[in-house]
Amino acid sequence: WLTAEGTTLGADNGVGIAYQLAIMKKIHDGSLNFDSIDLDLLFTVDEERALTGASQINKDLIKGKYLLNLDSEEDDRFTIGCAGGRTFTVKIKREKIKINSIDANLTPIKISVTGLVGGHSGGDIHKSRGNALKIVAQILWKLNKKYKVYINSLKGGNLSNAIPRECRAIIFINKNKFTEIDSYLKKLKLNIQELYNEIEPNFKISLEKLDAFTDDLVLTKEIQDKLLSLLYLMPNGPISLHPTSKGLVHTSSNLASIKTHEDFIEFQISQRSLAQYDKDVIHEKFTTLLKMSG
Numbered sequence: 001w002l003t004a005e006g007t008t009l010g011a012d013n014g015v016g017i018a019y020q021l022a023i024m025k026k027i028h029d030g031s032l033n034f035d036s037i038d039l040d041l042l043f044t045v046d047e048e049r050a051l052t053g054a055s056q057i058n059k060d061l062i063k064g065k066y067l068l069n070l071d072s073e074e075d076d077r078f079t080i081g082c083a084g085g086r087t088f089t090v091k092i093k094r095e096k097i098k099i100n101s102i103d104a105n106l107t108p109i110k111i112s113v114t115g116l117v118g119g120h121s122g123g124d125i126h127k128s129r130g131n132a133l134k135i136v137a138q139i140l141w142k143l144n145k146k147y148k149v150y151i152n153s154l155k156g157g158n159l160s161n162a163i164p165r166e167c168r169a170i171i172f173i174n175k176n177k178f179t180e181i182d183s184y185l186k187k188l189k190l191n192i193q194e195l196y197n198e199i200e201p202n203f204k205i206s207l208e209k210l211d212a213f214t215d216d217l218v219l220t221k222e223i224q225d226k227l228l229s230l231l232y233l234m235p236n237g238p239i240s241l242h243p244t245s246k247g248l249v250h251t252s253s254n255l256a257s258i259k260t261h262e263d264f265i266e267f268q269i270s271q272r273s274l275a276q277y278d279k280d281v282i283h284e285k286f287t288t289l290l291k292m293s294g
Contacts, residue, residue: 012071012072013047013071015070015072015075016069016070016071016072017043017070019070019075020041020043020070023039023041024041027039038063038064039064040061040062040063040064042057042062044057047071069082082122083122083272083273083274084272084273084274084276084279085122085270085271085272085279086270086271086272086279086283087160087161087256087268087269087270087271088268088269088271088283088286089266089267089268089269090266090267090268090269090290091264091265091266092223092226092227092264092265092266093223093263093264094219094223094260094261094262094263094264094265095219095220095222095223096217096218096219096220097217097218097220098216098217098218099150099172099216099217099218100216102150102218103174105174105175105176106150106172106173106174106175107172107173107174107175107178107209107210107211108152108170108171108172108209108210108213108215109170109171109172109173109178109181109207109208109209109210110168110169110170110207110208110210111136111139111140111168111169111171111185111205111206111207111208112166112167112168112169112204112205112206112208113130113132113135113136113139113156113166113167113168113203113204113205114132114165114166114203114204114206115165115166115200115202115203115204116129116130116131116132116163116164116165116166116200116202116203117129117130117163117165117199117200117202118162118163118164118165119162119163120161120162120163121160121161121162121163121252121254121256121270121272122161122252122272124163125163125237125238125249125252125254125272126238126247126249126252127199128196128199128237129163129196129199129200130192130195130196130199130200130203131163131164131236131237131254131255132156132157132164132165132166132167133156133157133164133167133231133255133256133257133258133267134231134234134236134255135167135192135205136154136156136167136168136169137228137231137232137234138192138232139169139185139188139205140169140171140228141228141229141231141232142188143171143173143181143184144224144225144228146184147173147174147177147180147181147184148174149171149172149173150171150172150173150218150219150224151169151170151171151218151219151224151227151228152170152171152172152215152217152218152219152260153169153170153215153260154167154168154169154258154259154260154265155167155168155169155258155259155260156168156257156258157255157256157257157258157268158257159256159257160256160257160268160270161254161256161270162256163254163256164255164256164257167258170210170213170215171218172218178209181207182207185205185207186205188205189203189204189205192205226293226294227265227293229293230289230290230293231255231258231267233289234253234255234269234286234289235253235282235285235286236253236254236255237252237253237254238251238252239251239252239253239282240278242274248274249272250273250274250275250278251271251272251273251274251275251278251279251282252271252272252273253269253270253271253272253282253286254269254270254271255267255269256268256269256270269286271283271286
C-alpha cells in the first residue's frame, strides 16, 4: 500500500492505474475482448510535479487517435480535455536590518492561519475555499497599516498544485500593543470567517508570543511595503468562467507557497486556463504587477 499523511494527493492517479491493470488482466484471461479496438495503455511518473514524466514521452510510441485520461478522481468518469497550466517562481531580495536599530521596545510574535480545507488548485479552485497565504497577507497588510509591524519571515504551502491550508508569519510589534493586537485579530477573524460561511468550519487565526526567539533581523520598510502590497493585490482563485459551460472555470490562479530563505523570499504561483491566449494574458498581468512593485 502507498499512503500519505494528511492528504489524498496522488490517489486519483492510483485509481487510473488500477483501472488499466484490471483491463490488462481481463484481456489477458479472455474475460474482456475488443475485436475492433487496439489499446495503448500509458503509465507516466511525476504527474503531481509538473508532468515531468509525460513530457519525456516519444509521441511515436502512441498509435491511437483518441486519448482518455483516467486521472479524474471520481471512479465513474474519465477526462477528454484539460486546462493548460503554468507555474512560476518569484524571488524577492531579502534586504534586512536589525530590529534594535529601529526600536528597542519591539517584541516577536507568531501569527498562524490553520485549519483550512485546502484542495487541488485545478479541481477545487471553484469551491471558494480559503487560501492561507492570501489570508495572512491580508492580516499583515491591515496590521501594518494600523499598528506598524516588522516582518521577520513568512512560511506557508508546499505544493504548486495545492491550495495552501496553513501559513505562519513571524513579526515584531510594539510590546505594549500585544493585547490590543490580539483583540483586533479576533475581530478580523470573524470578518474573514463570514467570507467562507460553512466552507471553512475549522479556520483558525492564532497569536503567540516568542519570548525565546533570537533572530533579530527584519525586512527593510521599503521591501516589506512592496511585498505586502504585492501579496495583498495579487489575484487569486477563479479569474473567469467559461462563456457557455455553466460553472466551468476558464482561467484561474493560485498563490501556492511562500518561503523565507537567508537572502530572499520565494513564492510560487500556479495558473491555469482553457485557452493559451488567456493563460498568456494572465501571466503578463502578473509580471506587470511584479514590475510595478519593484
